[in-house]
Amino acid sequence: MKNLPAVPRSSFFCLYLLAFFILIVEYRRYTQETSYSNVPAPFPSMLYHNYCVHYDVIEPMFTDFDRIAQILHVSADVLDRRIVQQVANWNGPVSLTVVLRTINQYHCTIEFLKKIRQESLDVAHYLRAHIVFEKAFSSNCTVPSILPSLGSSSASECENHKATIDQIAHYPANLARNVARIFSSSKYIIITDYEHLFSEGFEVKVRSIASRRLAERSQTILAYRIFEIDKKISKLPRNKSDLHKLFKSQHAVVFHSRYYPGAHDITGLEEWFSKNKTTDGLFAKDQKYDRSNWEPQFVSHSRIPFHDERFPFQLRDNTVLRWELCRANYTIDILDDVFMFHRGIKLQKNMESLRIQMQNTAIFNEALKAFKERMDKEYRETKHRCPTPER
Structure with missing residues (x-):
């Protein structure tokens, strides 16, 4: 009879262990199914406007100031192994910004890079x-600490995320x-888009031209022809x-010539094709920016103005820099013997692009008004030198 009290004590101890085990299991399941804990950013970070x-x-093994850096951007759900080809094709420095649509894309993007x-x-x-991601996604620019068991779902979030019209417009x-x-x-830059590929030796050839020509006249951009x-x-x-x-076989066309004629046309194409290699690498010098829909692609000094961030996606967001360069009294040289190309010939606007532009129209109108006011304030002397910016 003296041993009876020992039985309930051991039973209670076993029940306690069982309850503790169940609690741990339920906690792990709960953390996997719900929220993440936040940890400090594992990389250098800064708050830039409303974005972290x-x-x-990732950083390059070498830094060479005197080269031309390709300035590139892409959303996390579009990023894939095409970036490897683009870097290899350029064979020079590339600075890439990856924009997250959701914070869930953070870890899979890091792992991919x-x-x-x-x-x-x-x-x-x-x-x-x-x-880059919206500050609203994470307090103090911290990042979610995801348990290892969630790694696969995180990876699929990058690969399979279907962006909404709102996300693309935003x-x-x-x-x-920027x-x-x-x-x-790098001292020189070339601002590109995803899947832009270049003729062989582009960076080496143009770097030599830039070092000479931009030393003569720093307010010059070196424009190159682009094709599909x-x-x-x-x-x-x-x-x-x-x-x-x-x-000649119609397997290559001037970029967007069948989609938006005139935006990328540069005069003298047939002469450019037939012309032998020039001694200075330039097809033409000191050309004027003469139409507001022209969007020449170019190499320049890294000190040129930044893109105006008020302009929304797909509504003159890239053209606006050309408008400002004109007002800042830059002239255009046309490069010889080099070019860019993009796979695929675009024929017409799709419904998605039209919906994005419709959604962004009000923002564009406000941005355009503010831009014109800023140009007249900062560059008064060139008000009548440049074409009027318009949609």
Whole structure:
């Protein structure tokens, strides 16, 4: 009888252990199904307007100030292995901003960038990447600490995320471009878009021209011709001769010439094709910016003005920089013997683009008004030199 009290004590102890075990299991299940805990940013970070910037999440092995850095931006759900080809094709510094649509894309984006850096020597040599997300996603620019068991769902969030019209319309293209510029460390820049590929030796050739010509006249941009290549073409053009053959067979066209004629036309195309290599690398000098819908792509000094961040996505967000460069009294040189190309020939606007532009119209109108006022205040002497900005 003396041993009876020991039985309930041991039973209570076992029940206590069982309850504790159930509590732990339920807690782990709860944390997997609900929220994340926040941890400090694992990379250097800053608050830029209403966005958090985690910069240099991967860095190049070398930094060369005298080269041309490609300034690039992309959303996390679009980012894929095409970036490896773009870096390898450029064969020089690239500063990339990756914009997150949701905070759930953070970890899979980091893992992808680290992976391609390990697998590609070109990426390891040249790519510098930064991540941007809305401050509203995370207090104090912290990031979610996701349990290892959630790794697979996090990865699928990057790969399979279907962006809404609202998310695309809200994409901060000019902020992303400016962030990539801020953290670039090269003397010269070329501001590009995803999947822009270049003729062989572009950076080496143009760097030599830039070092000479921009020293003569710093307020010059070096414009290059851009084209679209039929997706069926497997052998991509390496030089003007290759490109000319594709152009004559209608497998290459001036960029967006069938979608938005005039935006990327540069005079003298046939002469450019037939002209032998020039001694100074320039097809023409001191050209004037003469139409408001012209969006020449160019190489310049890194000190040029930044993109106006008030302009919304797909409504003159890139053209606006050309407007300001004109008002700032920049002239245009046309490069010879080099070009950019993009796979796929765009034929017409799709409904998605039209909906995005409709949604952003009011923002654009306000941005355009503010831009004109700023131009007249900052560059009074060139008011009548440049075409009037318009949609």
